[in-house]
Amino acid sequence: MSLVDSVTKAFVPIHREGWPFIAISLVATLVIGWFADPLFWIGLIVTAWVCYFFRDPPRVTPVSEGLVISPADGVVSHVGPARPPAELDLSGEPLLRVSIFMNVFNCHVNRAPMGGKVTRVAYRAGKFLNAELDKASEDNERNGLVIENGETRIGVVQIAGLVARRIVCFVREGETVSAGERFGLIRFGSRLDVYFPEGTVPKVALGQTMIAGETVLADLRETNPTAQPLTRVS
Incomplete structure (x- = not known):
């Protein structure tokens, strides 16, 4: 397995429905972080959670009639x-x-x-x-x-x-x-x-x-x- 494949597999895909929420969270983090450093780090944690919530991992579905x-x-x-x-x-x-x-x-x-x-x-x-x-x-x-x-x-x-x-x-x-x-x-x-x-x-x-x-x-x-x-x- 190549280095590129290893890095790719380390990240779970994010569903397209989540990107607007991630963008909003990231912008809000940058804005509030401009005024208060501690809030910036809290905002990053929230943004990371939003990414996690909208994850869309691949699944292997059993194939059998019934x-x-x-x-x-x-x-x-x-x-x-x-x-x-x-x-x-x-x-x-x-x-x-x-x-x-x-x-x-x-x-x-x-x-x-x-x-x-x-x-x-x-x-x-x-x-x-x-x-x-x-x-x-x-x-x-x-x-x-x-x-x-x-x-x-x-x-x-x-x-x-x-x-x-x-x-x-x-x-x-x-x-x-x-x-x-x-x-x-x-x-x-x-x-x-x-x-x-x-x-x-x-x-x-x-x-x-x-x-x-x-x-x-x-x-x-x-x-x-x-x-x-x-x-x-x-």
Whole structure:
């Protein structure tokens, strides 16, 4: 490996959505640093964190029929039945939902959990509650996608959080995505919900750490029909 390759690999790429924020942070650092040296160093630390937040590292996505991959880095905060958002038109009954909470230190680039055609993109304005709360799925600002592959349809929902104030989606209805392909980003701290077909058996547990584009959430070839229909526990 050449010296140039070694230096290149030492730096994680930054997503294009982050460059305006990095520029603003750097300019602010130079301005306040002109008046007070200590503030300059604090500003540099903040700028470095902004660069870190918008990092976009390459990922190696497992390629196998039926696999559903994590769309986000973070920690699993919910595994169980939940009613999908009405605007996705997935089901009127509860489906298996896996929620992944992203804190401000996680990579926030979102990746498609499954390859297929995007048949629905639905945005809904809402509140900015703590994304770890279960009611955030219903009350918070969100953007949902339905990805269809043959007879299989899954939903993936970007949910804004307490600090997040901007959901970015790169795909439109009718487009085709590959598993692990970048489809969006949320600023700053948020959550992703994935809704699965009936009978899906999850391969993750509460508290487990996810890696977007790499961690397997479920294998749709492995089903448990006797566990359906799912219902909420009162």
